[in-house]
Amino acid sequence: xxxxxxxxxxxxxxxxxxxxxxxxxxxxxxxxxxxxxxxxxxxxxxxxxxxxxxxxxxxxxxxxxxxxxxxxxxxxxxxxxxxxxxxxxxxxxxxxxxxxxxxxxxxxxxxxxxxxxxxxxxxxxxxxxxxx
Numbered sequence: 001x002x003x004x005x006x007x008x009x010x011x012x013x014x015x016x017x018x019x020x021x022x023x024x025x026x027x028x029x030x031x032x033x034x035x036x037x038x039x040x041x042x043x044x045x046x047x048x049x050x051x052x053x054x055x056x057x058x059x060x061x062x063x064x065x066x067x068x069x070x071x072x073x074x075x076x077x078x079x080x081x082x083x084x085x086x087x088x089x090x091x092x093x094x095x096x097x098x099x100x101x102x103x104x105x106x107x108x109x110x111x112x113x114x115x116x117x118x119x120x121x122x123x124x125x126x127x128x129x130x131x132x
Contacts, residue, residue, distance in 0.1 A: 014051065019114075022113070033104060043120070044116065048069060048124065
């Protein structure tokens, strides 16, 4: 079991690095909106994957947050709001990494992306039951 706990914590830690990177880049290089948004999506993806690992649910290699959320058991009761926020971040997984795929993001949109990733972090920690 301790091996599984360490594996779950590794997913959380990696997600925290993405979220931390998004926050630091936002503070010092806010014009790097694509990188900030990408890191928010990546953090959220890894928080969800940490839950899946904890629940011993196998998943395909994917950046699709909706796919990952749909792997959770029905009794997990993922809210419509979570799905809506996942859809928003999904757009930042692949397309945003290439030139001319997004014009620009406002300060408010970047703050929302960071807020969503933070919300998924809190949710994942709560669902997994990890003590910090």
